[in-house]
Amino acid sequence: MHATEGSLLERRLILLTGAAGRIGSAFRQAHGARYLFRLADLKTDGLDDTPGDGHEVIRLDVADAAACAEACVGIDTVVHLAADPSPEAEWEGSLLANNIRGVVNVFRAASEAGCRRVVFASSVHAVGGLQDEAPIPDNAAPRPTNLYGASKAFGEAVAATYAAQGLSGIAIRIGAYDAPWFREQGDAVAAMAYVSPRDLNDLLVRCIETEDIPYAVVAGISDNARKRFTLEHTRGLLGYAPRDDGFAVLGLDP
Amino acid sequence: MHATEGSLLERRLILLTGAAGRIGSAFRQAHGARYLFRLADLKTDGLDDTPGDGHEVIRLDVADAAACAEACVGIDTVVHLAADPSPEAEWEGSLLANNIRGVVNVFRAASEAGCRRVVFASSVHAVGGLQDEAPIPDNAAPRPTNLYGASKAFGEAVAATYAAQGLSGIAIRIGAYDAPWFREQGDAVAAMAYVSPRDLNDLLVRCIETEDIPYAVVAGISDNARKRFTLEHTRGLLGYAPRDDGFAVLGLDP
Numbered sequence: 001m002h003a004t005e006g007s008l009l010e011r012r013l014i015l016l017t018g019a020a021g022r023i024g025s026a027f028r029q030a031h032g033a034r035y036l037f038r039l040a041d042l043k044t045d046g047l048d049d050t051p052g053d054g055h056e057v058i059r060l061d062v063a064d065a066a067a068c069a070e071a072c073v074g075i076d077t078v079v080h081l082a083a084d085p086s087p088e089a090e091w092e093g094s095l096l097a098n099n100i101r102g103v104v105n106v107f108r109a110a111s112e113a114g115c116r117r118v119v120f121a122s123s124v125h126a127v128g129g130l131q132d133e134a135p136i137p138d139n140a141a142p143r144p145t146n147l148y149g150a151s152k153a154f155g156e157a158v159a160a161t162y163a164a165q166g167l168s169g170i171a172i173r174i175g176a177y178d179a180p181w182f183r184e185q186g187d188a189v190a191a192m193a194y195v196s197p198r199d200l201n202d203l204l205v206r207c208i209e210t211e212d213i214p215y216a217v218v219a220g221i222s223d224n225a226r227k228r229f230t231l232e233h234t235r236g237l238l239g240y241a242p243r244d245d246g247f248a249v250l251g252l253d254p
Numbered sequence: 255m256h257a258t259e260g261s262l263l264e265r266r267l268i269l270l271t272g273a274a275g276r277i278g279s280a281f282r283q284a285h286g287a288r289y290l291f292r293l294a295d296l297k298t299d300g301l302d303d304t305p306g307d308g309h310e311v312i313r314l315d316v317a318d319a320a321a322c323a324e325a326c327v328g329i330d331t332v333v334h335l336a337a338d339p340s341p342e343a344e345w346e347g348s349l350l351a352n353n354i355r356g357v358v359n360v361f362r363a364a365s366e367a368g369c370r371r372v373v374f375a376s377s378v379h380a381v382g383g384l385q386d387e388a389p390i391p392d393n394a395a396p397r398p399t400n401l402y403g404a405s406k407a408f409g410e411a412v413a414a415t416y417a418a419q420g421l422s423g424i425a426i427r428i429g430a431y432d433a434p435w436f437r438e439q440g441d442a443v444a445a446m447a448y449v450s451p452r453d454l455n456d457l458l459v460r461c462i463e464t465e466d467i468p469y470a471v472v473a474g475i476s477d478n479a480r481k482r483f484t485l486e487h488t489r490g491l492l493g494y495a496p497r498d499d500g501f502a503v504l505g506l507d508p
Contacts, residue, residue, distance in 0.1 A: 096354075143411075150412050153407065154404060157397075
């Protein structure tokens, strides 16, 4: 057995929403032996390729409160990635259902099912309006410039709401996740917010496993030569030690 | 003519949503000569008693985006008070329509109509989860304990979003507004967040008239002997000088 693979009973049961997306796919590919996943997405194609045995695959629309309630039964930690990920997303057409109602449905369901924790994919867009010459505190007050960012700030507030009722909640302000666009069009501003798949995977594990955190907002970026966030709070709380650098990835002089 | 009364052309045109509520009624009664109001609420009974000439009365459901667009035409400043004001409000039944969709509809309509500013009634509940032994910064990062407070934190984020597009936005975290319940059941915790009608009326005038504020979150409490907020930021930005004290109102020893 691989060093990180436990028996079915020893592995934490994780509900991974948005499991078919880029971040969700990288995470389940990396940690299918470490966790027992309930893999949830609107489209479930390809979820069967997750390494490790015992995973479940379910179709889940997070705008459906009853489906969220069912999906949370028996779960230890929800990793809630499902959302419209576009900063240009339409409000009535998408954000309202997928990001606003979705995040309330998921936290409420997790709370009512007695889950231990929700790890919520917030975004650097929650603070997109803060000046970007110097690194900002990881958990600075929100200052979005678009309704996508406002929807992520709302998710952070929903995490606080359910934390007050005993459900541990950690929001990660995820930066510019490695992607073809980043390598083709990334500039110094993007490099400051870069996060590599292996650094974000490591951060997600720490967010799942670190005990005694009722509520936190942390920053999900790599060890970029110049940084969008200071990372002080995130390192101190979780022992996060990122290894990659967006400026090196792009071959840019910091 | 009264010193504060200008001609119709000199008076700012203010859209007051929630004009029939307690805060809206105290404000229009106090400043019907200073401003030219478009008075808007779900029920318009009693709005005709506003002092001063030239006011308009309209029925407005802020969940109706087209109605909000119409209500903002020609307006200088929107004072957006309309919302479900209950910390126990239902999510699907009320907050989603009145507080979430409502606040986006109003800011978007104000932005598209070219209004100068929106003054938004946020709440002390946006930060209800922060410890209350010592005063907290007026604009501390949100930490609600209920979905009502989360809806107000969202409104603050929406204000930031439209500020990035050039619409000035000021959110007031309104405390415990003077009311029979306060005088009957108020305790030291309520006294720390107390705000009198005359102090809040004065703060609203300052939020409407102070120039050159792209975006701000300020605190709406009186000069309580012990305070929920420091008031430093609010005093510095707006020259706010509250006169009342919740401990004196209740006859409590601070």
